[in-house]
Amino acid sequence: MKAKSLLAILVAGGVVMGGCGNSDDTKKSDTKTEQTATDTKEVSLDAETKAYKEFALDQLDQFTKATEEFVTAFKDGDMDKAKELYPTARMFFERSEPIAESFGDLDPAIDARLADLEAEGQTKDDWTGYHKLEYALWEDGKTKGYEEVADKLLADTKELRARVETVEVTPDMMINGAVDLLNEVSTSKISGEEDIFSHTDLYDFKANIEGAEKIFEILEPKIKEKDAALAENLTDKFKNVNDLLANYETKDGGYVSYTKLTDKDTKALANAINQLGEPLSQMGTILE
Amino acid sequence: MTESNKETFMDKKLSRRRMLKMTGAGAAGVAIGASGLGGVLKAFGVPDFLEDDTSVENKVNFYGKHQSGIATEVQTHVYFASLSVLVKSKAELQELFKMWTPMAVSLMNGKPIGETKNSYVPPVDTGEAIGVDAKNLSITFGVGPSLFKNKSLGLSHLKPKELNDLPHFPKDQLEEAYTGGDLCIQACADDPQVAFHAVRNLVRAASGKVSIKWTQAGFNSIPVNKEGKRETPRNLFAFKDGTENPRSEKAMNDVVWVQKGESKPWMTNGSYLVVRRIQMHLETWDRTSLQAQEDTFGRYRHNGAPYGKENEFDAVDEDRKDENGNYVLPETSHVFLARQVKARIMRRAFSYSSGVIDHTGAYDAGLLFISFQKNPQQFTDIQNALGRLDKMNEYITHRGSGVFACFPGIKKGSYIGEALFNA
Ligand code: HEM
Numbered sequence: 001m002k003a004k005s006l007l008a009i010l011v012a013g014g015v016v017m018g019g020c021g022n023s024d025d026t027k028k029s030d031t032k033t034e035q036t037a038t039d040t041k042e043v044s045l046d047a048e049t050k051a052y053k054e055f056a057l058d059q060l061d062q063f064t065k066a067t068e069e070f071v072t073a074f075k076d077g078d079m080d081k082a083k084e085l086y087p088t089a090r091m092f093f094e095r096s097e098p099i100a101e102s103f104g105d106l107d108p109a110i111d112a113r114l115a116d117l118e119a120e121g122q123t124k125d126d127w128t129g130y131h132k133l134e135y136a137l138w139e140d141g142k143t144k145g146y147e148e149v150a151d152k153l154l155a156d157t158k159e160l161r162a163r164v165e166t167v168e169v170t171p172d173m174m175i176n177g178a179v180d181l182l183n184e185v186s187t188s189k190i191s192g193e194e195d196i197f198s199h200t201d202l203y204d205f206k207a208n209i210e211g212a213e214k215i216f217e218i219l220e221p222k223i224k225e226k227d228a229a230l231a232e233n234l235t236d237k238f239k240n241v242n243d244l245l246a247n248y249e250t251k252d253g254g255y256v257s258y259t260k261l262t263d264k265d266t267k268a269l270a271n272a273i274n275q276l277g278e279p280l281s282q283m284g285t286i287l288e
Numbered sequence: 289m290t291e292s293n294k295e296t297f298m299d300k301k302l303s304r305r306r307m308l309k310m311t312g313a314g315a316a317g318v319a320i321g322a323s324g325l326g327g328v329l330k331a332f333g334v335p336d337f338l339e340d341d342t343s344v345e346n347k348v349n350f351y352g353k354h355q356s357g358i359a360t361e362v363q364t365h366v367y368f369a370s371l372s373v374l375v376k377s378k379a380e381l382q383e384l385f386k387m388w389t390p391m392a393v394s395l396m397n398g399k400p401i402g403e404t405k406n407s408y409v410p411p412v413d414t415g416e417a418i419g420v421d422a423k424n425l426s427i428t429f430g431v432g433p434s435l436f437k438n439k440s441l442g443l444s445h446l447k448p449k450e451l452n453d454l455p456h457f458p459k460d461q462l463e464e465a466y467t468g469g470d471l472c473i474q475a476c477a478d479d480p481q482v483a484f485h486a487v488r489n490l491v492r493a494a495s496g497k498v499s500i501k502w503t504q505a506g507f508n509s510i511p512v513n514k515e516g517k518r519e520t521p522r523n524l525f526a527f528k529d530g531t532e533n534p535r536s537e538k539a540m541n542d543v544v545w546v547q548k549g550e551s552k553p554w555m556t557n558g559s560y561l562v563v564r565r566i567q568m569h570l571e572t573w574d575r576t577s578l579q580a581q582e583d584t585f586g587r588y589r590h591n592g593a594p595y596g597k598e599n600e601f602d603a604v605d606e607d608r609k610d611e612n613g614n615y616v617l618p619e620t621s622h623v624f625l626a627r628q629v630k631a632r633i634m635r636r637a638f639s640y641s642s643g644v645i646d647h648t649g650a651y652d653a654g655l656l657f658i659s660f661q662k663n664p665q666q667f668t669d670i671q672n673a674l675g676r677l678d679k680m681n682e683y684i685t686h687r688g689s690g691v692f693a694c695f696p697g698i699k700k701g702s703y704i705g706e707a708l709f710n711a
Contacts, residue, residue, distance in 0.1 A: 172408060237496060271499050275374075278495035284408030 045286075049169040051218050056099040056169070060161045063092035063100075067157045071150045074133060077143050086137065087200035087254065090130060094207035095214070097184065098177025099167055100160060109156045113194070128152050131195075138197035175283045178215040181208040182277045190270050192258040202248055202255035205269075209245070212280065213238050222286045230282055237276040244272050332412050332493060333403035337701065338393040345421040346478065350393045352697040353557055357426035358636070358660050359540060362521070362530065363476040366506040366638045367483040368563060368656060369491065370432075370469025370690055371498040376440045382709040384497050388429070388490055389703040398422030401489045414492065417485040425482050427490075428474040429704050430561050430692030435470040446711050448552040450663045451693050454562065457686065458676045466565045466688025469501045474561065474658070480505065502688070504565055506638025506656040520592060520600065523655055524568050524639050525683070527585055528592035531600055532623075534634050543632045546662045546696075554707035557696035559660045562633075562667045565640070565688030568654035573683045584679045586621035594623065620679040631669040633659040654684065664691050 066089035073081035093100055093111065101107045108116065110129045117127055128149055136146045143150075188194045189205040216223075216234055223231045248256045248265075261269075340349045348356045375381050391401040398421045400413030436447035453468065475486040484505065491500060508521040520528040534543040541547060546555045573581070582589055592600035596608060596616040606627045608616045617624040641653040659667055674680075695705045 175408065233496065275496040275499075278492065281410045284406060287408040288406040 045171040045219075045222065048218050048222065049171060049174065052174050052215065053099075053167070053169045055214055055218075056096040056167075057161075057164060059092045059096040060100065060164055063089065063096070064157050064161045066092060067154055070133075071154045074137075074143050074150050075147055079137060079141075079143065082133075082143070083137050083198070086130070086134060086198060087195075087203035090200075091203055091207035091210075093130075094184075094204045095211040097208065097211060098173065098180055098215075099164055099169070101180075102167060103160060103163060106156055106160045106163070110153065110160065113196070115193070129156070131197075134195060134197050171287055172284070174215050174219065175287070178212040178283065179277065179281050181212040181215075182273055182280060184208050185273050186270065186277070190266055190273065192261075195258070199258040200255070201258040202245070206245055206255065209238070209241055212276075216280070216283070219283060219286065223283060226286050226288075227282075230279055230285065233279045234276070234283075237272075237279060241269075241272045241276055244269055332387075332391070332401060333405055334390050334394065334401060336390060338390040338397070339700065340393065341397040341399075344398050346424045347398065347422040348396060348424050348426045350396045350427075350698065351700050354545060354697040355428050355558070355694055356396070357428035357474050357476050358544065358559055358561075358634075358694065360424070360426045360476070361518070362508060362510075362636055363424050363426070363478045363483075364508050364510055365478065365480040365483045366474060366476045366656065366658075367480070367487045367503065368475075368506065368658070369473045369487045369503045370501045370563075371471040371473065371491070372501045373435065373438065373441075373470045373498055375497045378441050378443060378709065380497065381441060382705075384494055385429070385704040385706075385709075387493065389698065391490060391493060392427045392429075392486075392704070395486045395489065396422060396425050396427060398425070401493060414485065414489055417482050420479060420482060423477040423479040423482040425475065425477040425486055427486055428472075428476075428561070428694055430472045430474075430694040431705070431708070432469045432471065432690060432692050434468060438470065443708075446552060446554065446708060448555055448693060450551065450665060451560070451691065452664070454664065454668060454671075454689055454691055457671050459681055460686045460689075462689050463687050466502050466504070467690065469690050469692070471498065472561065472563070472690065472692040480507065504640055504642070504656050504688070506640045508638050523637065524570060524641075524653055525573055525581070525584075526589055527581075527587065528600060529637055529655075530635055531587075531592055532604065534632060539632075540634070543666070544634045544660045544662060550662060552711070554705075554711045555693055555696065556707075559662060559694050560664045561690075561692045561694050562657075562659045562661070562664055563688070563690045563692075564655075564657040564686055566655045566657050567645075567652065567685045567687050569683050569685070570651050570653055576683070583618045583621060584683070586617035586623040618679070620677050622674065622678050622680045625674050625678050626670055629669045629673045631661075631666040633661045633666050633670060635659045654687075660694070 066085065070082060070085040070089045073085055100110075108129070111131065112127065112129055113131050114124060114127055114135070117123070130153065132149050133146060133153065136143055136149075185205055185208045189201045189208065192199065192201050194201045194204050216238065220231055220234075223234070245255075248261070250256055340351055341347070342349075348360055350356060373381060373384075375384060394401055395417075398417075400415065400418070402412035404411040404413070433447070433451050433453055435441065436443050436451070473487050473490060475483040477483040477486070487503070491498060510521050511519040513519055520530050523529040534540050544559050546558050546560075548556050550556075551558075576584075578589065582595075586595050586604075587593060588595070593602055594604040594617070596605070597603075604617070604623060604627065606615070606617050606624050610616055615624065619625075636658045638656045638658070639653070640656045641651065643652055644650060645652045661667055696707060698704055698706075
């Protein structure tokens, strides 16, 4: 989770109805926080934003389904099954995080870490969502007493899916979202601070990358038109990260525990992310 | 945006781009040669060629016979960066130095590395040096021995034979985290943020082409006397450091600048940089008597004069003996030993302090020793003379090391390291 991102500001209150409303003017004044004298204009990327919204909706459909299965296993007291489902269910959420995250109340309800709450002066009792159940499974070693949390998680997930219908996806939301996904990796996944009990951080890592890569894929033709070298560089740098991550894949298509990584491993991954992040942050060139 | 104004918008862009291309080619097309470089620089909003802006306050010139940051009067701060290269070919490495050239000029003019034209992308320059003048920023570029071993770059035949990792010296405790590097950038300025900003932006612009191996920030406190003259800075042992150094043009040519025929031709007018990150055990030093402290160097602490002399710059006479036939300079003193060999070097050191060392709680502080010489062997000879004998060894530990061949100066219209790439 992070503080208000540009995208959070854009969809604050969440409900800009309809596809491409003509809210251009208000948007512009919101995005122009620092820069003033630069000559930027809104560029219409209707097909791209539409494609991205479809992607996000699909991911959240699957997220709802996967959460349902996870919650069922959890409430059945099937710890093994629940542990198996935990990292993969989360991936749908992590892939579509730029959108999922835009609801200031639902995101923490679903994905807050205890450390986030404590930083805001809240306690374990205020804690809900996936990471609380992660704590139950890996740390507390039981599911009893967490049924309500599980029910609430499913309800919140469904609500998220419903609300996403109303989000208006904008080009800069996509572009900033891609960079945000990488920043998520740089700040919490690479340090093993996302899944501190299950150590399944690499699943989240991979999903964040896939989320960013999807945005790139959608925008790629436009980027190519404007700056072919940038598109090529991005393809190259995504491959770089994915190749590195592949070293940590397990036979069943999952990922090794974060605890298996050495400092050298995490440094190499962090470097690859930074090398991807710089060109990724240049995608905004298509809005010029 | 409607279809029609989108068109005019694109037209505008196009013509501006075309214009940039033309002015770029006109200004430096011949010197820089045809390459994709213009495109790279344009993305940063940097012109292909920039001149030193002599109207700027506190400005060190970029262009000249030698690189800046060597003979340049020592500034109060350094940010030293050792980099690994990620590029896979000589051509890409050459592009990198071409890209860095106008950026370095711009930084030394006290300007950002480029202009931000589009608010949908991050600012081209990170911005923390906005509003301050050039602060005497100097930027020195060098290449390390490992660069020439990198097969994909195909530079091995151009490695000067004197450019090697330094040998192991007695009592060395080198840590991988502070040793070696393919390239170095030494940024010195009379402001810590300006020095840091320079490295940060050059490295960021080279994302995917280099990665940072290690860095060290350093500082100097430069006293100014009543007549407004700068005096020798003191190191963290409180002794004036940098008194005995080559200064005249002849001395610089004898000691520091590679002369024609003395190394590979691409190094003519260049110099070799040796960097040592030397921890100074301040805790033990501070419980050493003043007498023992002065005996460590053979100089007086209060004014830096050599033993038996009055003033800081009085000539050291290491052979002089007292009436009992004992050397005036203690035979284990740093200065006595440093003078036992013919070799000379130019020292341009900075102090550092980087928190405390985890497992001992001691200050992680000391000297970022930097010296320039026409051959790294000069350093090696002196360090060997200091050897195990130097009384100073009791108070210091060498923890990091690097050696870099610093290119000759850059001619207007040329780029950093051109002689290496054209060799
Ligand atoms: C923490 C480490 C060191 C400290 C605190 C230190 C300190 C000093 C001081 C106080 C002086 C006398 C003033 C002056 O002439 O500048 C001096 C001189 C000198 N030092 Fe060092 N030094 C250190 C390391 C080294 C190293 C590693 C070398 C080279 C291998 C070196 C070479 C010299 C030379 C050549 C002189 C001048 C001697 C002369 O010609 O009079 N020093 N140093």
